[in-house]
Amino acid sequence: MIKIATAECFTQGKIGxxxxxxxxxxxxNFGNEHIKNLREYGDFNYNELSVVCSLFIPTIEAMKKVLNVENPPKPKKLIKGIKVYDEAGDKAASKIMARSIKELTDCNIAIGTTAGIGHGAISIITDDCEITTTTDVYADLCENNSEELFQRSENGIEKALEIVLLLLNDDLDKIESFENLEIR
Structure with a gap:
């Protein structure tokens, strides 16, 4: 059984x-909204998955108290406690969130997402690799433009799911072809 856990901000727990x-x-109605043609990803048996938890972590306080992150990166701004990072800060914070949820749940695949000003960031961490990427949609949380924020969120959900499905099907070549992606 492969266990997955998420600590999500701008994707609001929807990846999980x-x-x-x-x-x-x-x-x-209870099925997938974003995952469609599973066959195009490979033959992985998705009955071998278990989602341990899927957390919505928009605030700096939740990073500290729920994820046990002692010293999260300092955001550029707080909006009602919601962390607003620039893109570099989002990448750092998403990695920290993924690492924390992995440690807390002892899962096989951990996902962290956060987005403030910029394209936002998605980190997917396993025992063997760390993948960090951004969405293809720019938005600014401070501007409160609901449509742009929604589009960035949808793009983040879809991109994270595609990477996870490719990862489960051992298709690292296709993952490496993504733009704005780092693998360690």
């Missing part, structure tokens, strides 16, 4: 929800 629906073979 989608993976849970996939793992449980849910269909219809």
């Amino acid at each position: 929800r989608e993976l849970h629906a996939l793992a449980q073979s849910y269909e219809g």
